Amino acid sequence: MATDSRRSGGRGGPRRYVRRPRKKVCSFCVDRQIPIDYKNASRLRGLMSDRGKILPRRQTGTCAKHQRQVAEAIKRARYIALLPFTEE
Numbered sequence: 001m002a003t004d005s006r007r008s009g010g011r012g013g014p015r016r017y018v019r020r021p022r023k024k025v026c027s028f029c030v031d032r033q034i035p036i037d038y039k040n041a042s043r044l045r046g047l048m049s050d051r052g053k054i055l056p057r058r059q060t061g062t063c064a065k066h067q068r069q070v071a072e073a074i075k076r077a078r079y080i081a082l083l084p085f086t087e088e
Contacts, residue, residue, distance in 0.1 A: 024061025028069075036069040038076035041083055048074065052086045 028034055038044070047060055047070050054074055057067045077083040 026061060026063040026066055028066040029063055036066065036073050038073040038080075038082065041077055044070070044074050044077055044083060048083070050087060052084055 028036060034043075047055055047062075049055055054071055057064065060067075060070075062070060074083060078085050
């Protein structure tokens with residue numbers, strides 16, 4: 001029996017479609033005026049978890065190009081002590 005990938009639940013029941021969340025849009029692509037800079041610590045904090053880890057693309061919605069720039073900026077800001085490496 002072939003199963004439909006959108007179908008959830010048991011056998012022979014009514015079809016229930018899985019609601020997919022909307023695709024997130026890169027905020028840096030939308031507003032090109034926002035620079036990705038290591039000196040802007042408040043902006044970079046929003047792209048980090050409460051434990052101090054860099055959030056992945058699927059959570060923040062940034063594109064691959066800007067995610068690489070964000071990661072580099074966060075690492076630079078950590079190195080000169082604008083951002084913490086970890087939270088206590």
